[in-house]
Amino acid sequence: MAFRRVTLFRFFGYKVKADASWFFLAVLISWTMSSKVYPHILTGQSQNAYQWMGVLTVVGILFSIIMHEVAHAIIAEYYQMRISNITLFIFGGVAEMEGELSHPRGEFMMAVAGPAMSALVGLFFQAAAQLYILYYHADALSVVLKTLGLLNLEIAAFNIVPAFPLDGGRALRAIVWHYKNNLVTATRIASASGAAFAYLLMGYSCYNLIVLNDMVAGIWWGILGFLVHASGTSAVQQMETRALLGAEPVARFMHNNIVTVSPDLSVSDLVDNYINRHYQRVFPVVDGGLLVGVVSLSSVLSLDRAKWNWLHVASVMEPLSAHFVVAPDASAADALEIMQRYGREMMLVSEKGRLSGAITFRDLASFLSISIKIDSDRPVKTGRVAR
Ligand SMILES: [Zn+2]
Structure with a gap:
């Protein structure tokens, strides 16, 4: 994407950068949560309170995505792969890796680390919400905590789907790579599963648009399907280029x-x-x-x-x-x-x-x-x- 990237801060030694698209997304999420979602979950709050709930949710999501990427980065580093920085895109984050993929085991561990961390963060938010309700009372803050818990569990579930280039697809590729000892074949197989999943998402998008008449959900699932498809295809091309030219001086x-x-x-x-x-x-x-x-x-x-x-x-x-x-x-x-x-x-x-x-x-x-x-x-x- 050709947007400008801004360095936000350092976290665990990694530079966290944001693509300009992320600021747009942050505003959109905050607005959707405070005007469409929270007023239905928790009635009788002031406009101001809903706005604060929206802002807190965005901050929580930012924290969640960074934790997910940091988990990838720490495991990558453990397997001697260098991570230069973490960039937030419109659909989450990317831990940018420099250099070579080491071996199937490292790739597998690195891939599953992200969703595992999201699941942990999700359970942490859920537990925090329960404790808060137990010792104080159910109010705006407990609703935000619960929502963040649910969102993280959803991020974990979506990313673990074995469809390349999602984390689950990378794990699948590592498994095939291990058994076939061929990274190109493994990438092809994993990306075929990615393409199948992308079509499924696009089909679900049409179902939302045509049958349920839900524009927002339809567009959202459609874009997601398109992105999964496009990034899978480019990863295969890159891999083939490497395979054919890699050894040639x-x-x-x-x-x-x-x-x-x-x-x-x-x-x-x-x-x-x-x-x-x-x-x-x-x-x-x-x-x-x-x-x-x-x-x-x-x-x-x-x-x-x-x-x-x-x-x-x-x-x-x-x-x-x-x-x-x-x-x-x-x-x-x-x-x-x-x-x-x-x-x-x-x-x-x-x-x-x-x-x-x-x-x-x-x-x-x-x-x-x-x-x-x-x-x-x-x-x-x-x-x-x-x-
Ligand atoms: Zn991930």
């Missing part, structure tokens, strides 16, 4: 017929003699045999044309960075991920400061589309997965 896809330019070339020379003559949008800048930067058609076009005659490549080139320079023995899958993330068409391959060649997004993509048809079931031991 960048050098296998490298061209070395790339045209280079010198830093003291004028921009008008670059346009007339290079850009207009060679089918290249990006030129490596080489000085005394060493790669020093890269100049692209887009950076030239962003200049004032009057300056083309007296500006030199050195003053318009981008300096070297890991966004577009890669070593020949680096993994092609990593290079592809960088190109996708930064919208690059190509990356320069360089060894010990010298330009060896270039790899292009197009070549990698066509390699993938061919190999996927020929052989898409090679076993892989590792894969990078966003959770």
Whole structure:
């Protein structure tokens, strides 16, 4: 999702970030609870009291989602997987994992830790509500506690459904991975169950819309079904890309017929003699045999044309960075991920400061589309997965 993320605070050493969509959701939940839900459960309260109940519920849900994600993160860390931060999205949270999946056991434990924590938090809220009623009396606070308890039990139940990419689906994938010793097959099987569940959710959405005439429930279940389906599909694609490219080094896809330019070339020379003559949008800048930067058609076009005659490549080139320079023995899958993330068409391959060649997004993509048809079931031991 392309929303801005804001860091809220640190919790157990993890940075808790919120996607802008979460603020929208927080307001929506608070409003729904205080105007639609609580007035029916507990009558005779003031408008002000209902509003406070709504706000308290949102704070409780925030706490609940963070506890769920922290449980994933702590178990991940126990199995030597690094968690960078926890981001709250419109549908809950994501503990973002850096690096590789370790092994089926770690993945299984990490997956079930979240729902287990939600169940615990749910029971804790339920118990707190009971104790509060026992020692004080049933009022607005006990209703909020009970609601939070119920919500957490629902979060646990929904997430443990064995449908990838839900936690239960990840646990299922880990089990298949363990028995088949193949992460790609395991991901495919788990995501098939995810797709089936997604269709079930969409069917239930139609049932709500058409038979029960309940718009809100219909839209809610429909979006949920759509999201489960979409994220499952992208996880499988990512896994297949890793499986096919993972072992291949960048050098296998490298061209070395790339045209280079010198830093003291004028921009008008670059346009007339290079850009207009060679089918290249990006030129490596080489000085005394060493790669020093890269100049692209887009950076030239962003200049004032009057300056083309007296500006030199050195003053318009981008300096070297890991966004577009890669070593020949680096993994092609990593290079592809960088190109996708930064919208690059190509990356320069360089060894010990010298330009060896270039790899292009197009070549990698066509390699993938061919190999996927020929052989898409090679076993892989590792894969990078966003959770
Ligand atoms: Zn989870």
